[in-house]
Amino acid sequence: MKTAFQHFPELDSTNAEAMRRAVAGERGPLWISAGRQSAGRGRAGRTWNSDDGNLFASLLVSLAAPAPKAYQLSLVSGVTVYEALSAVLAPQAQAALRLKWPNDILIGGAKAGGILIESTVIARERDGSPAPPGGMRLAAIIGIGINIATYPADLDRPVTSLAAHGATPAPQDLLARIAAAAEHWIAVWRDGEDFAAIRKAWLTRAHPIGERMSITTGSERVTGTFEGLDADGGLLIDAGAGIRRFAFGDVSLAV
Secondary structure (H helix, E strand, O other): OEEEEEEEEEEOOOOHHHHHHHHHHHOOOOOEEEEEOOEOOOHOOEEEOOOOOEEEEEEEEEOOHHHHHHHHHEEEHHHHHHHHHHHHHOOOHHHHEEOOOOEEEEEEEEEEEEEEEEEEOOOOOOOOEEEOOOOOOOEEEEEEOOOOOOOOOOOOEEEOOOOOHOOOOOHHHHHHHHHHHHHHHHHHHHOOOOOOOOOHHHHHHOOOOOEEEEEEEEOOOOEEEEEOOOOOEEEEOOOOOOOOEEEEOOEEEEO
């Protein structure tokens, strides 16, 4: 099905609008973008800064993947955005571009963008008929925010913008690049059947194995060295008493 695009001068949140569409029966693929957001959201319930000139967009897609594999879209999306940004950055900034688990976009260690994945179970098809057993079971929403022109100055972590590295693509032009890359990498992923290809692509674009890092899961904070991803996309950290796997958490790199 051909991908559709809808742009709004302002929305509360592109993810919220995409979720409303999914609940109403829209199955996508559909990109929803906004010139600004009044209630943008990031991971862990954080507010996402929504200044003019930056990119705010969400992709609504239907998946045949089982729910436990839907979280792999975080890694698929990270590779997607990396590819699009690499095409607009100058060589020096390209060399500093990195992914941080699961999908933060870093330039020189500072965050230039983030991705928020949400999903809902598809109970009925667009025509009102029940979703077939074994058929499409999830409507997934991939929310992407990129600091193009500006970045917030009041965060507790280093942040940056594309403009700070000499790149000032128009938001809709950057979205076109992201959309093309998303179509490619989602097809490679094949609803989780070929996550191995995504894992390989993600690791070649991430910070190096052995780098010091920490992860906060809510109940604990673990510090150690990055040891890659497991076969399902879980984060592996050597904390000194063996390698541990994490399926969620807030990661910080050593500076």
